[in-house]
Amino acid sequence: MFTRLKSSTKSSNTDVIRYDYISRIEDAELEERSDYSFKEILIPLSETMFYFTEDEIKEADYDARPVIVLMRSCDIHAVKRLDQMYTGNGPANDWFYERLRDRVKFALIGCGKACPNSFCVDMGSNKTDEYVFSIDMADGKVYCDVRDDELMAAFESAGGTKEDVSPRYVTEAEFRVERPEEVPVELFKDPMWDEYTRRCVNCGRCNFVCPTCTCFTIQDIFYTDNGRVGERRRVNASCMVDGYTDVAGGLVMRKKNGERMRFKVLHKVYDFRKRFGYDMCVGCGRCDTVCPEYISFANCINKLNARVKEVTENV
Amino acid sequence: MNKTSLDTNLKKLKKNAFRVSKVRGETASRVRCPGGEIDVDSLQRVVDIARKYGKGMVNITNRQGFEIPGIDLADVEEVNKALQLIIENRGVNQEEYNGGYPASGTRNVVACPGKQLCPFANFDTKKFAQEIDKAIFPNDHHVKIAFTGCSNDCAHTRLNDFGIIGMSEPQYNKDRCVGCEQCVKYCKKRSVGALKVVNGKIERDANKCVGCALCVNYCPTRAWTRSKEEYFRVVLLGRTGKKNPRMAEDFMRWADHDTVKKVICNVYAYLDEYLDKAAVESKEHIGYIVDRTGFEEFLKYIMKDVTPNPKCEIQGRIYWGGKRYDQGNELRQSMFRFSEREE
DSSP: OEEEEEEEESSTTOEEEEEEEOSSGGGOOOSSOOSSOGGGGTSOSEEEEEEEOSSOEEEOOOOOOOEEEEEOHHHHHHHHHHHHHHHSSSSSOOHHHHHHHTTEEEEEEOOSSOOTTOOHHHHTOSOOOOOSBEEEEETTEEEOOBOOHHHHHHHHHTTOOOOOOOOOOOOOOSSOOOOOSOOOGGGGGOGGGHHHHHHOOOOOHHHHHOSSOOOEEEEEEEOTTTSSOEEEEEEEOOTTSTTTTBOTTSOBSOOSHHHHHHHHHHIIIIIHHHHHSSOSOOOOOHHHHHOTTOOOHHHHHHHHHHHHHHHHHHO | OOGGGOOOOHHHHHHTTEEEOSSTTEEEEEEOOGGGOOOHHHHHHHHHHHHHTSOSOOEEOTTSOEEEEEEEGGGHHHHHHHHHHHHHHTTOOOSSTTSOOSOOSSOOOEEOOGGGTOTTOSSOHHHHHHHHHHHHOSOOSOOOEEEESSTTOTTOGGGSSEEEEEEOOOEEOGGGOOOOOHHHHHHHHHSOOOEEEETTEEEEOTTTOOOOOHHHHHOSSSSEEOOSSOEEEEEEOOBOSSSOOBOOEEEEEEEOHHHHHHHHHHHHHHHHHHSOTTSGGGOOOHHHHHHHHOHHHHHHHHTTTOOOOTTOEEOSOOOOOSOOTTTOOOOOOOSSOHHHHTO
């Protein structure tokens, strides 16, 4: 089972909640939102793809154990986005993604209340039925809606009572988000992004914690004591971090952090929709919570929406 | 009391944490706040004392205490009674109820905000400062101790006899590293440049690393995390003063809590033995005593019954620098003629 647990620290004695394998259910953190998302099991932060010698390559082994991942509704919606990018975008599916994806099943943690900074209701990711079973804890009891026949047997042998249950989900959040339907091209050079050039420190945390960010970059490594053998890795990449838009010849396509912010925000709530018909962002709110400069992605969407209205009304 | 015939034992007054004022007949009460921390009730009491017995003003001291000036010498007993609440709230050791502070030689133990507030701090500076204060106060020996959370040294520990600087041993999980190189950049720009990239992953020069944990703070994926163990750099015998002001020099690195505590507590036996009995007001900076006895003798005392943790590294010989005003006070001539330049 792969689930959120409390782990190592950034500030002294401050826990971070991230996903990892557990051997005892007691280690699972079922209440608070994880700081880092489940996506690390499907697109590891750093993954060796294959090893090469002078004329041969060998694909890297992978952890083929079947896995159940415990996650909330927004994250299950995020899986659809990852699938879209790696297996539904172009003529070929991503082989490395698929081999990890095939062994994973998702279980739902019901939501009693909206997470801080989240806006899943407005993004329509607050409810799902794509799970093998659900978990809700109330009055000292555990309620599970089991949808997988194989697992049903396991639940029955554990000796629970049978009832009709459905997982909890949130229907309202403190913070509301409104997306623009169309974004005129003038907005790309709008001064509204300058604020982020000044505020953002391009650390990329928003991307690394995002359950829907899928970018990676390739590292070809030649082992230092030989130089003729090595490995190819892919590591998570961030469109906010330096180097992302560097091209041969030394050109940097998006230098200013405001430009990077524009690219990210529009990709999450506009450009992805243009291609696939639905928005990429699921409204989990992790990027807001993790930002060391207190930049709110959610608030930026609202600012964008307001700006779009201003611009289009003036035409 | 008749103010024209004050008969006050100033030695006793000073030991009782009152300062002798230049205004005859007045004194100032020095309020001890170990770790530079004060609760609002105690702070209110400082205000009340300043209003009732002082002149309505309070000085904030260099060593994170308060000093209430303008107190009539006749009111010392009453002020001591009023200080009782602060002494109890701050957990400062006392000898006589309502008797005020029993000593002033060992100065207030200073601490930077530490990990209760600061994201960069590697340990709870205030808690450790208060623990040390409990262990060493009251004592008449002139000892200055300060704690700081990281090697930024916001608490200026290097101007103290004992400076304790928090360290963390960065833990690297290469599977979480995406090679964004922010740790390398920040280590180079804001710390010592102990990190480099080798084949997309990070290598740390363990000898160069000062344990500031900037890499941890700036790592966006938590590939870097702090060690569970808290470590300390101990710097020795910094001082200000007329003769030879100087920065404290490194004595230990990667020392653990118990080692640090024992070393500090051991210094008092050394002072009992070697303090110059003829020193003015029996007050001497430890450093000058060490100049006299030699560092080896000092080391023998402060390391008594100390078994340093295995990771702890110790500097066997220490050489201090600083200006030697007793050997010369001249300034070198400048090439500039300032008076001509103004014309």
